[in-house]
Amino acid sequence: MASSDLLAEPAAIASPTRVNDFSIQVATVNGSGSQTANLVLLRSIFQMGVPVSGKNLFPSNIAGLPTWYTIRANRHGYIARKKEIDLLVAMNPETAQEDVRSLEAGGAVVYDETLKLDQVRSDLAFYPVPFDKIVAEVCPDARLRRLVRNMIYDGVLSRLLGIDLAEMDKALTRQMKKKAKALALNLAALQAGFTYASEHFADRPVPFAVSRMAQTRGLILIEGNEAAALGCLMAGVTVVAWYPITPSSSLCETLIDYLRKYRMDPETGKATFAVVQAEDEIAALGMVVGASWAGARSMTSTSGPGISLMSEFSGLAYYAELPAVIFDVQRVGPSTGLPTRTAQGDIAFAAGLSHGDTKHILLLPASVGECYSMSIEAFDLAERFQTPIFVMTDLDLGMNNWMAEPFPYPEAPLDRGKVLTPEVLQAIGEWGRYKDVDGDGIPYRTLPGQFGPSFFTRGSGHNAKAQYSEKTDDYTDNIDRLLRKFETARTYVPQPEIDQQAEARIGIIGYGTSHWAIVESRDQLRDESGVETSYLRIRAYPFTPEIGEFIDAHDRIYVVEQNRDGQMAGLLRQELAGSQIAKLTSVRHYNGLPIDARSVTQEIRAHEARMAMPPETSPEDAIVGAEEAV
Amino acid sequence: MSTPAVPTPPKKVNRINLEPATYRGAKTTLCAGCGHNAISERIIDAFYEMGVEPTRVLKLSGIGCSSKSPAYFLGTAHGFNSVHGRMPSVATGALMANKTMLGIGVSGDGDTGAIGVGQFVHLMRRNLPLIYIVEDNGCYGLTKGQFSPLADVGSTLKNGVVNDLPPIDICALAIELGATFVARSFSGDKKQLLSILKAAISHKGTCMIDVISPCVTFNDHEGSTKSYAYAKDHDEPVNEISFVPFFEDISVEYEEGSATPVKMHDGSTLVLRKLDSSYNTTDKLEAIRTLHETVRRGEFATGMIYLQPDATDFLSLLNLVDEPLALLPQARTRPGKAVLDEIMEKHR
Numbered sequence: 001m002a003s004s005d006l007l008a009e010p011a012a013i014a015s016p017t018r019v020n021d022f023s024i025q026v027a028t029v030n031g032s033g034s035q036t037a038n039l040v041l042l043r044s045i046f047q048m049g050v051p052v053s054g055k056n057l058f059p060s061n062i063a064g065l066p067t068w069y070t071i072r073a074n075r076h077g078y079i080a081r082k083k084e085i086d087l088l089v090a091m092n093p094e095t096a097q098e099d100v101r102s103l104e105a106g107g108a109v110v111y112d113e114t115l116k117l118d119q120v121r122s123d124l125a126f127y128p129v130p131f132d133k134i135v136a137e138v139c140p141d142a143r144l145r146r147l148v149r150n151m152i153y154d155g156v157l158s159r160l161l162g163i164d165l166a167e168m169d170k171a172l173t174r175q176m177k178k179k180a181k182a183l184a185l186n187l188a189a190l191q192a193g194f195t196y197a198s199e200h201f202a203d204r205p206v207p208f209a210v211s212r213m214a215q216t217r218g219l220i221l222i223e224g225n226e227a228a229a230l231g232c233l234m235a236g237v238t239v240v241a242w243y244p245i246t247p248s249s250s251l252c253e254t255l256i257d258y259l260r261k262y263r264m265d266p267e268t269g270k271a272t273f274a275v276v277q278a279e280d281e282i283a284a285l286g287m288v289v290g291a292s293w294a295g296a297r298s299m300t301s302t303s304g305p306g307i308s309l310m311s312e313f314s315g316l317a318y319y320a321e322l323p324a325v326i327f328d329v330q331r332v333g334p335s336t337g338l339p340t341r342t343a344q345g346d347i348a349f350a351a352g353l354s355h356g357d358t359k360h361i362l363l364l365p366a367s368v369g370e371c372y373s374m375s376i377e378a379f380d381l382a383e384r385f386q387t388p389i390f391v392m393t394d395l396d397l398g399m400n401n402w403m404a405e406p407f408p409y410p411e412a413p414l415d416r417g418k419v420l421t422p423e424v425l426q427a428i429g430e431w432g433r434y435k436d437v438d439g440d441g442i443p444y445r446t447l448p449g450q451f452g453p454s455f456f457t458r459g460s461g462h463n464a465k466a467q468y469s470e471k472t473d474d475y476t477d478n479i480d481r482l483l484r485k486f487e488t489a490r491t492y493v494p495q496p497e498i499d500q501q502a503e504a505r506i507g508i509i510g511y512g513t514s515h516w517a518i519v520e521s522r523d524q525l526r527d528e529s530g531v532e533t534s535y536l537r538i539r540a541y542p543f544t545p546e547i548g549e550f551i552d553a554h555d556r557i558y559v560v561e562q563n564r565d566g567q568m569a570g571l572l573r574q575e576l577a578g579s580q581i582a583k584l585t586s587v588r589h590y591n592g593l594p595i596d597a598r599s600v601t602q603e604i605r606a607h608e609a610r611m612a613m614p615p616e617t618s619p620e621d622a623i624v625g626a627e628e629a630v
Numbered sequence: 631m632s633t634p635a636v637p638t639p640p641k642k643v644n645r646i647n648l649e650p651a652t653y654r655g656a657k658t659t660l661c662a663g664c665g666h667n668a669i670s671e672r673i674i675d676a677f678y679e680m681g682v683e684p685t686r687v688l689k690l691s692g693i694g695c696s697s698k699s700p701a702y703f704l705g706t707a708h709g710f711n712s713v714h715g716r717m718p719s720v721a722t723g724a725l726m727a728n729k730t731m732l733g734i735g736v737s738g739d740g741d742t743g744a745i746g747v748g749q750f751v752h753l754m755r756r757n758l759p760l761i762y763i764v765e766d767n768g769c770y771g772l773t774k775g776q777f778s779p780l781a782d783v784g785s786t787l788k789n790g791v792v793n794d795l796p797p798i799d800i801c802a803l804a805i806e807l808g809a810t811f812v813a814r815s816f817s818g819d820k821k822q823l824l825s826i827l828k829a830a831i832s833h834k835g836t837c838m839i840d841v842i843s844p845c846v847t848f849n850d851h852e853g854s855t856k857s858y859a860y861a862k863d864h865d866e867p868v869n870e871i872s873f874v875p876f877f878e879d880i881s882v883e884y885e886e887g888s889a890t891p892v893k894m895h896d897g898s899t900l901v902l903r904k905l906d907s908s909y910n911t912t913d914k915l916e917a918i919r920t921l922h923e924t925v926r927r928g929e930f931a932t933g934m935i936y937l938q939p940d941a942t943d944f945l946s947l948l949n950l951v952d953e954p955l956a957l958l959p960q961a962r963t964r965p966g967k968a969v970l971d972e973i974m975e976k977h978r
Binding site for chain 2: 230
């Protein structure tokens with residue numbers, strides 16, 4: 001019997017107030033198998049054709065601490081985090097009371113009946129469920145109950161929200177198809193939850209509902225780390241050296257799985273790649289640099305603390321001109337910081353990572369699609385510019401599931417950059433490893449064991465022929481050429497994405513995952529206050545001329561980012577004219593949670609209100625004026 | 631009137647028709663009399679005599695006096711003077727990228743024993759095919775003579791400062807960590823060092839060679855345990871080494887029982903004549919015991935300390951294709967569209 005046959009007439013449930021526009025928060029304990037239940041819930045809404053996003057808020061711990069998973073379903077396609085929680089699934093006794101108190105009035109709570117949460121507030125709809133009793137009926141083996149208990153709330157939600165149970169079955173089967181016994185148990189738990197809700201809540205109104213749409217047709221759901229790993233696979237990476245660190249571990253782990261599956265020589269079964277789990281991040285980047293020196297496409301992935309350790313090798317790779325692809329899946333710093341929370345806090349640090357005058361190329365993906373495409377671009381840029389490329393993603397993008405168009409197969413061939421060939425040698429006459437023969441700052445390199453003269457690679461001072469030199473002119477000529485190379489990069493890196501509204505006096509600049517909150521915030525500003533805005537999304541550093549032009553075209557610019565110090569605004573100030581700098585205001589969000597639209601809207605609105613007030617002269621201003629008069 | 635032409639003597643070449651000069655590097659900038667220069671000379675001799683094509687060699691180093699020396703040998707080989715204490719990781723990456731190259735890394739006692747001890751540990755564990763030479767003078771020469779962690783207890787600096795911390799015995803450490811070729815020599819012992827280096831070229835795995843190499847400027851005085859005089863007096867060879875390369879058809883004469891022939895990876899033969907009747911180079915416990923006993927006697931053991939000629943090396947473990955990874959064309963490193971489609975389908 002198909003589970004969908006059990007669907008009661010929808011009329012039995014009073015007409016819901018909000019269709020395809022609400023957020024669910026599931027509060028559990030980590031290590032209790034809630035991830036499966038949450039992904040099934042996310043995926044089943046996605047399969048119903050409703051735009052959806054899921055964000056995991058988890059502790060730096062293996063088992064036993066509170067964890068929250070937030071799902072937002074939105075018919076308009078808004079997928080940024082939303083602060084307000086509409087529907088709570090309270091499975092964790094420790095946080096239940098507080099979780100209930102955090103709900104919006106008119107919300108709903110599905111909870112373990114023993115928690116008696118209906119006594120906490122009276123302005124919510126409550127749905128008590130006897131989880132222990134139900135799980136005992138479904139799962140005779142007491143030891144396994146803990147792992148299937150959470151699937152019951154999926155069944156309950158299926159019934160309450162009108163998510164087709166067949167879609168839940170499908171999503172669950174997809175996740176557990178290799179474990180027949182576990183699948184059978186979980187399917188039974190799902191069904192039991194659905195049945196319980198049908199029998200007990202059929203006559204209760206539910207404030208929210210899911211209704212079939214066609215907004216997700218053809219789309220995929222994927223985590224950013226996996227998307228980046230796919231990019232590395234398609235970029236033809238051959239050497240991977242990494243060290244485990246949250247939130248980047250799954251990037252290399254997924255990549256390794258793909259390499260093992262798709263990159264064994266069909267003839268011999270031998271690997272066309274080498275992977276090492278290094279002893280630390282220093283060694284990881286050392287291996288990457290050594291491999292690229294010998295001509296391999298190599299990468300590593302890390303997060304804040306690892307990036308700190310990589311600074312010396314980053315400087316070496318910049319100064320000795322060696323390619324490297326480094327993924328920084330950013331988390332909250334400084335120091336150990338909040339290892340399982342998101343931020344854009346490494347931007348300024350990565351841009352100049354090393355002692356001495358150093359400038360690195362950064363790529364700034366905002367979506368899983370860009371995690372994929374920019375990974376491929378990163379390898380091309382690394383070899384084209386013979387320098388490290390930092391792909392700055394973050395925990396929110398890397399470790400959460402996002403909807404996307406399926407990734408396109410790369411059209412362009414790999415760009416292996418300027419490697420000396422007999423033809424080039426004939427054309428340029430005399431080769432020097434660090435000689436700028438094309439005027440773009442990029443020299444030709446030779447690779448060990450291949451065509452062309454050898455040279456000595458070093459992190460110490462060198463002249464155009466790669467000979468050791470402490471001569472002042474040799475140093476300045478070389479370091480100036482590196483700057484010229486960086487200027488050339490402006491025309492190669494991904495260009496900004498611009499939506500310029502002719503009427504808009506306000507411009508918003510953002511990058512990375514802030515994008516989703518900005519898109520929604522612009523609609524809020526327009527629909528709620530009639531304020532039109534333009535928007536420029538930075539996709540790379542070095543900056544491109546469009547940014548200056550965009551600033552010039554507007555009266556006020558809000559730079560939105562997820563760090564305390566307005567790091568991107570700081571990098572912009574280094575390059576802008578004084579009149580442009582005066583237009584910048586930072587909108588900063590740095591509490592470790594993904595940025596939400598409402599926060600951006602409120603901050604811009606408050607600042608606009610201050611701008612509209614007549615300027616007052618404070619006593620301090622008067623004193624300054626007096627001093628100047630002297 | 632013409633003078634009869636004097637025939638020019640034939641040029642000295644090795645088995646691949648290269649002259650000794652091909653194996654030389656830039657002029658040294660180290661101090662006159664520095665032990666490191668003697669080691670560079672032996673490296674040149676070993677590669678010339680073994681007939682290794684210099685352009686098939688990767689030379690690597692970290693930072694310090696010793697790390698400058700790759701510039702002074704095999705001038706036509708690609709070299710990489712990396713960062714302090716981190717050469718092992720760079721060598722690991724480079725050899726993974728091109729497993730057909732022969733790697734030689736030069737480090738120092740500070741570069742290895744202090745800042746680099748972490749990477750040293752993991753290099754030994756992995757058994758990467760790399761000749762890893764520690765030019766060991768017990769001090770930091772480039773920063774004017776501070777102690778390194780390899781300096782002996784009681785050794786003094788020129789200004790009278792006494793070292794009161796025990797040294798790291800990197801030979802014992804390397805054996806403990808799983809290194810498969812561990813030797814110690816003295817920069818002044820031409821014959822022994824040359825034999826060890828030739829054997830190292832024949833070995834497939836990490837060759838850890840600790841070479842006592844006195845610093846004439848900062849650590850060659852009375853009271854130093856790494857001076858020329860001290861090394862000459864306290865050098866205690868555990869064996870006498872004869873090396874017969876695979877391309878020379880020579881049978882070695884040795885007394886049964888007193889000498890052991892060891893077959894190297896490339897087919898060469900290493901004959902070890904025992905100086906101490908109980909010493910067995912392939913016995914780990916024996917090697918570590920001997921190292922401790924010589925230290926107790928105030929001596930240092932030299933020669934072939936430990937050898938495991940047939941252990942699996944790191945690159946073999948990776949089961950790589952025959953061609954260097956660095957040279958693989960796009961057709962072999964970028965999967966076809968069907969692969970991406972299959973993966974995308976799974977995420978729908």
